[in-house]
Amino acid sequence: xxxxxPYSPAIDADPFPFYKTLRxxxxxxxxxxxxxxxxxxxxxxxxxxxNWQLYSSAKGNLMTELPNRAxxxxxxxxxxxxxxxxxxxxxxxxxxxxxxLAEPMRDIxxxxxxxxRGKDQFDFIDAFSSKFTVRVLFAALGLPLGDEQxxxxxxxxxxxxxPVSRAKGEEHIAAYNWMRDYAAKVIADRRAHPQNDLISHxxxxxxxxxKLDEREVLLTTTTLIMAGIESLGGFMSMxxxxxxxxxxxxxxxxxxxxxxxxxxxxxxxxxxxxQRFRRCLQKDVTLHGQTMREGDFVCLAYGSxxxxxxxxxxxxxxxxxxxPRGHLGFGGGVHACLGSAIARMAIRIAFEEFHKVVxxxxxxxxxxxxxxxxxxxxxxxxxxxxH
Numbered sequence: 583x584x585x586x587x588p589y590s591p592a593i594d595a596d597p598f599p600f601y602k603t604l605r606x607x608x609x610x611x612x613x614x615x616x617x618x619x620x621x622x623x624x625x626x627x628x629x630x631x632x633n634w635q636l637y638s639s640a641k642g643n644l645m646t647e648l649p650n651r652a653x654x655x656x657x658x659x660x661x662x663x664x665x666x667x668x669x670x671x672x673x674x675x676x677x678x679x680x681x682x683l684a685e686p687m688r689d690i691x692x693x694x695x696x697x698x699r700g701k702d703q704f705d706f707i708d709a710f711s712s713k714f715t716v717r718v719l720f721a722a723l724g725l726p727l728g729d730e731q732x733x734x735x736x737x738x739x740x741x742x743x744x745p746v747s748r749a750k751g752e753e754h755i756a757a758y759n760w761m762r763d764y765a766a767k768v769i770a771d772r773r774a775h776p777q778n779d780l781i782s783h784x785x786x787x788x789x790x791x792x793k794l795d796e797r798e799v800l801l802t803t804t805t806l807i808m809a810g811i812e813s814l815g816g817f818m819s820m821x822x823x824x825x826x827x828x829x830x831x832x833x834x835x836x837x838x839x840x841x842x843x844x845x846x847x848x849x850x851x852x853x854x855x856x857q858r859f860r861r862c863l864q865k866d867v868t869l870h871g872q873t874m875r876e877g878d879f880v881c882l883a884y885g886s887x888x889x890x891x892x893x894x895x896x897x898x899x900x901x902x903x904x905x906p907r908g909h910l911g912f913g914g915g916v917h918a919c920l921g922s923a924i925a926r927m928a929i930r931i932a933f934e935e936f937h938k939v940v941x942x943x944x945x946x947x948x949x950x951x952x953x954x955x956x957x958x959x960x961x962x963x964x965x966x967x968x969h
Contacts, residue, residue: 584603584607584608585613585614585615586600586604586608586611586613586620587613587615587616588613588615588616588620588645588858588881588956589615589616589743589744589745589748589954589956590615590745591745591952591954594745594952594953594954594955594959595950595952597857597885597886597959598885598886598889598898601622601883601885601886601889602889604620604622604883604886605622605623605886605890605892608620608622609621609622609623609626609869609870610626610869610870610871610872610874611872612872613881615748616645616748616879616881616956617879618645618860618878618879618880618881619872619874619878619879619880619881620880620881620883621869621880621881621882621883622883622886622887622890623886623887623890623892624887624888624890624892624893624894624910625890625892625893626869626887627882627883627884627886627887627910627914628887628908628910628914628915630861630880630882630915631882631913631914631915631916631917632914632915632916633915634660634661634664634915634916634917635660635864636863636864636865636867637861637862637863637864637880637882638660638861638862638863638864639657639658639659639660639664639861639862639917640652640653640658640659640660640862641658641862641879642658642860642862643657643658643859643860643861643917644741644859644860644956644957645743645858645859645860645881645956645957646743646748646749646750646956646957647860648740648750648754648755648758649750649755649758650801651801651804651805654797654798654801654802655667655798655801655802655805656668656671656802656805656917656920657805657859657917660916661916664916664917665916666792667794667798667802668920670784670787670788670792670793670794671784671787671794671802671920672920673783673787673788674780674783674784674787675780675783675920675921675924683718683721683722683924683927684927684931686718686721687718687721687927687928687931687932688931688934688935690713690714690717690718690721691714691931691932691934691935691936692935694709694710694713694714694717694935694936695710695935695936695938695939695940696939697709698710698936698939698940699939701968702967702968703946703965703966703967703968704965704966704968705963705964705965705966706819706822706826706964706965706966707815707819707961707962707963707964708963710822710932710936711815711818711819711822711932711964712734712811712815714818714928714932715810715811715814715815715818715928716730716731716733716734716811716815717730718810718814718928719807719810719811719814720733722779722780722810722924723768723779723780723781723803723806723807723810724768724772724777724778724779724780724781724782725768725781725807726768729764733761733764733807733811734811734815735757736757736758736760736761736764737757737761737807737808737811737812738811738812738953739753739754739757740754740757740758740761740808740812741808741812741953741955741957741958742754742953742954742955743954743955743956744954745954748956758804761804761807761808762800762801762804765781765800765803765804765807766800768781768803769781769784769785769799769800769803772785773785773786780806781803784799784802784803785799806921809921810921812855812958812960813855813856813919813925813958814921814925814928814929815960816855816856816953816958816959816960817849817850817854817855817856817911817925817929817960818929818932819855819960819961819964820849820853820854820855820959820960821845821846821849821853821929821933822964822966823853823945823950823961823964824845824848824849824852824853824900825845825933825943826943826944826945826964826966827900827944827945828900829944831845831900831902832942832943834902835902835933835937836937836941836942839934839937841902842929842930842933842934843926843930844902844903844904844905845902846926846929846930847904847905847906847909847911848900848901848902848904848906849900849911850888850906850909850911850912851888851894851904851906851909851910851911852888852889852897852900853900854884854885854888854909854910854911854959855958855959855960856884856885856911856912856913856957856958857883857884857885857957857958857959858881858882858883858884858885858956858957859881859882859884859913859917859957860879860880860881860882860957861879861880861882862877862878862879862880863875863876863877863878863879863880864876884910884911884913884914885910885959887910888906888909888910888911893908894906912925940966940968942968942969943966943967943968943969944966944967944969945964945965945966945967946965946966946967947965950962950963950964951963
């Protein structure tokens with residue numbers, strides 16, 4: 583009997599055969615393990631993402647939610663509160679002038695890449711992608727240097743879940759609490775000593791007299807640290823994996839770096855790290871012969887929608903010439919990722935510098951260890967061989 587358990591290590595390793603069965607046979611599926619409905623077809627996911635009045639985010643958007651987070655972040659609010667938050671956060675992004683980060687990003691990427699020169703084998707995540715993403719995040723947010731490794735370790739734990747208990751374990755909650763305390767200290771320091779960084783601008787963001795309250799500043803900052811490290815780092819790892827596995831695509835972007843943006847978009851479609859997010863129904867809905875009840879949770883399986891042959895021909899083929907418009911790699915609807923532009927810029931710059939030093943590489947081992955997470959998907963390590 584078919585079942586879909588988003589906490590299963592088999593799903594972490596390769597969800598795509600399960601997604602195809604869902605799309606073809608059970609497009610509106612009840613997962614008893616996760617206690618949620620699963621929508622797997624592109625059109626259903628897009629429709630749900632646009633209809634926030636029916637598919638609400640106010641009870642949390644992670645498949646396994648962190649405590650006391652719902653209702654105070656961009657991903658866990660609905661309009662009009664969401665629109666207010668987004669406007670204030672966007673105002674802070676504009677004040678920071680993120681375009682000014684391009685050269686510091688390149689310096690960070692160049693330094694990380696140069697450390698790999700002459701190596702025959704290395705872990706892409708430990709040696710490059712995590713170093714780059716953490717340092718870029720610290721520069722953008724204005725986090726104090728010296729805490730990089732601890733902050734990364736806590737952020738990675740925050741997005742994980744226990745595959746046995748199907749919940750956040752003690753270590754995951756402890757990491758979240760540590761991050762909140764850490765963010766609170768930085769926020770207090772920035773209010774006393776403002777700088778040109780995102781945390782300073784969050785603290786002081788104001789539109790027509792409206793400001794973020796204390797809880798909103800704290801949880802928005804905590805979420806941005808988590809998302810900046812794990813979402814950006816996870817996606818860089820997936821792009822690195824795709825280029826390691828598909829030599830023709832790698833050779834093409836190395837020869838013509840201007841093709842990197844196309845490779846990024848195809849990777850966001852083909853292998854996004856943001857696989858599944860949750861909503862809560864505000865009314866009964868009947869879909870594909872199934873009745874979902876008011877108050878039920880619904881999983882929007884972005885990773886499945888991106889591989890839906892009803893939307894993308896030959897969806898299981900990695901094709902950097904595809905130009906996959908409307909992919910769900912950065913979500914959709916009112917909750918489309920606010921940081922998508924800076925993420926695209928960061929990834930492009932990172933791989934431009936990486937390929938100058940390491941143009942030829944492949945995966946060093948067939949079987950990878952995957953992060954246990956009901957929401958995100960990325961390898962814990964990505965050993966590469968230089969050839």
